[in-house]
Amino acid sequence: MKIKQPIAESQIWSWLEEVTDPEIPVLNVVEMGIVRNVEIGKYDEITVKITPTYSGCPAMNAIENEIHKKLLDKGASNYRVVTDYKEIWTTDWMTNNAKQKLKEYGIAPPEKTPAGKDFLTSLKSQQKIVPCPWCDSMETELQSEFGSTACKAQYYCNECLQPFEYFKCI
Amino acid sequence: MSTLETIPNSKKEVLVEILLRLADDRLILGHRLSEWAGHAPELEEDLALANIALDMIGHASALYGYAAQLEDKPDEDHYAYFRDDIDFKNIALTELPRGDFAFTTARLFLFSTFSYLLYNNITQVIEEEQFNGIIKKHFNEIKYHLRHSREWVLRLGDGTDLSKLKIQQAIDDLWMYTGEMFETDKTENLAAGYNLFIDVPVLKNEWMKWVTETLEEATLKTPDNNQYMFTGSRQGRHTEHLGRLLAEMQFLRRSYPDADWK
Numbered sequence: 001m002k003i004k005q006p007i008a009e010s011q012i013w014s015w016l017e018e019v020t021d022p023e024i025p026v027l028n029v030v031e032m033g034i035v036r037n038v039e040i041g042k043y044d045e046i047t048v049k050i051t052p053t054y055s056g057c058p059a060m061n062a063i064e065n066e067i068h069k070k071l072l073d074k075g076a077s078n079y080r081v082v083t084d085y086k087e088i089w090t091t092d093w094m095t096n097n098a099k100q101k102l103k104e105y106g107i108a109p110p111e112k113t114p115a116g117k118d119f120l121t122s123l124k125s126q127q128k129i130v131p132c133p134w135c136d137s138m139e140t141e142l143q144s145e146f147g148s149t150a151c152k153a154q155y156y157c158n159e160c161l162q163p164f165e166y167f168k169c170i
Numbered sequence: 171m172s173t174l175e176t177i178p179n180s181k182k183e184v185l186v187e188i189l190l191r192l193a194d195d196r197l198i199l200g201h202r203l204s205e206w207a208g209h210a211p212e213l214e215e216d217l218a219l220a221n222i223a224l225d226m227i228g229h230a231s232a233l234y235g236y237a238a239q240l241e242d243k244p245d246e247d248h249y250a251y252f253r254d255d256i257d258f259k260n261i262a263l264t265e266l267p268r269g270d271f272a273f274t275t276a277r278l279f280l281f282s283t284f285s286y287l288l289y290n291n292i293t294q295v296i297e298e299e300q301f302n303g304i305i306k307k308h309f310n311e312i313k314y315h316l317r318h319s320r321e322w323v324l325r326l327g328d329g330t331d332l333s334k335l336k337i338q339q340a341i342d343d344l345w346m347y348t349g350e351m352f353e354t355d356k357t358e359n360l361a362a363g364y365n366l367f368i369d370v371p372v373l374k375n376e377w378m379k380w381v382t383e384t385l386e387e388a389t390l391k392t393p394d395n396n397q398y399m400f401t402g403s404r405q406g407r408h409t410e411h412l413g414r415l416l417a418e419m420q421f422l423r424r425s426y427p428d429a430d431w432k
C-alpha cells in the first residue's frame with residue numbers, strides 16, 4: 001500500500017505509538033521517550049528523531065528497524081530516522097502511566113535519579129527498598145545490580161518468594 | 171594506510187581523531203571485558219561484566235558512527251573492522267590480556283575513574299552539539315562502571331589475605347600503563363584549541379586523589395609514580411597483544427565483508 005503524502009504529524013505519532021520496546025513489550029517507543037520529535041519538511045519528507053535509552057542496549061537497533069518497518073507498512077516512503085543527542089534520555093521522563101504499566105508487567109519502576117557523588121553508593125549499601133511489583137511487600141532484597149539487560153537490577157521478594165526486576169535510574 | 175604520527179590539519183580532522191581515540195579505548199576494553207562472558211566467578215558478575223562490555227562497545231559505536239558521518243564512510247564498522255593495529259589509538263592499558271578477576275577489576279576501576287573525570291570535564295568545553303550530547307549520555311553510564319569496579323576493589327582489598335594479595339598485585343602490575351592516560355600531544359593540543367578536548371595532564375592530580383582514597387579505604391598501597399611508564403600507544407605503537415585481539419575480532423568481517431545476520 002502506498003499512501004499519498006502529506007501526512008499529518010499527529011498521524012505519524014499515533015503510528016509510532018504502535019511500536020513497542022522488544023524488551024518491555026507493554027511500553028511503546030513514544031511513552032518510553034525514545035521518539036523525541038517528528039518533523040515534516042518542505043517536500044513532505046518525514047524526519048523521526050530518536051534518542052537511545054542505554055548505549056549498550058542491543059534493543060536500540062531492533063527499535064530503529066521496527067520504526068522503519070512501521071512507517072513503510074503504513075505507506076510512508078519519503079522518511080528518515082535519525083539518532084539525536086540533543087536531550088539525554090533519563091528514566092525521569094517516564095510518565096506515571098508508563099511506570100504503572102511497568103509495574104503491572106512485573107518490573108519495579110525507576111525512582112528519582114541520584115544527584116552529585118551519591119552514584120558511588122551501590123544499591124546494596126544505600127539499602128534502598130524497592131517494593132515488590134507483584135505483592136507490594138517491602139521485604140525484598142537485591143540479588144544483582146545487573147540483570148538480564150543493562151537497564152535492570154535483579155531483586156527477590158521474601159514475602160511472595162518471587163524474583164523480579166527493578167528498572168534502574170539513569 | 172598508517173596514520174602513525176600524522177597531524178590533522180583541519181578542525182574536522184582533529185575532531186575525527188579525537189572521536190577515534192575515545193572510541194578505540196572503549197572498543198578494545200569492551201572486547202577484553204566481553205571475554206569474561208561465561209567465565210566470571212559468579213553469575214551476577216558474569217551479567218555485570220557483559221553489561222559493562224556492551225556499554226563500552228555501545229559507546230565506541232556511537233563515537234565511530236559520528237566519525238563516519240563526518241568522513242563520509244559507510245558506517246562505524248569501517249573503523250572497528252578495517253583498520254590495522256598501527257591505526258588504533260587506544261592506550262595500552264585497555265589492550266592487555268584479560269588476566270584474572272583481580273586484574274580485570276583493577277583495570278576497570280583505574281580506567282573508569284579516568285573516564286569519569288575526563289567526560290565530566292570535556293562536556294564543559296565541547297561546543298559541537300552532537301559530540302557533547304554523546305559524551306553526556308555516556309557519562310551517566312560510566313558512573314555505573316566506576317561504582318561497580320570501586321565496590322569490588324574495596325571488597326577484594328579488604329577481603330581475605332589472598333584476595334588482598336591479588337588485587338594489590340594487579341594494581342602494581344597495571345600502574346606503568348596509567349601514564350598514557352595523562353599524556354598529551356600535538357593533536358590533543360589542537361583539539362583543546364578548537365574546544366573539542368581538554369589538556370588531559372590537568373586531570374592527573376584529581377585522578378590520583380580519587381584512586382588513592384579508594385585504595386586507602388581498601389587497605390591497599392598506592393604504587394609509586396616515579397617508575398617507568400609505558401608510552402606510544404596514542405601514536406599507534408602498541409604492545410604485542412593488540413594484534414592478536416584484532417585478529418580475533420576482525421577476521422570474520424574481513425574474510426566475509428558482506429556477511430549479514432539474516
Ligand SMILES: [Zn+2]
Nearest residue numbers: 132135157160
Ligand atoms: Zn512479592
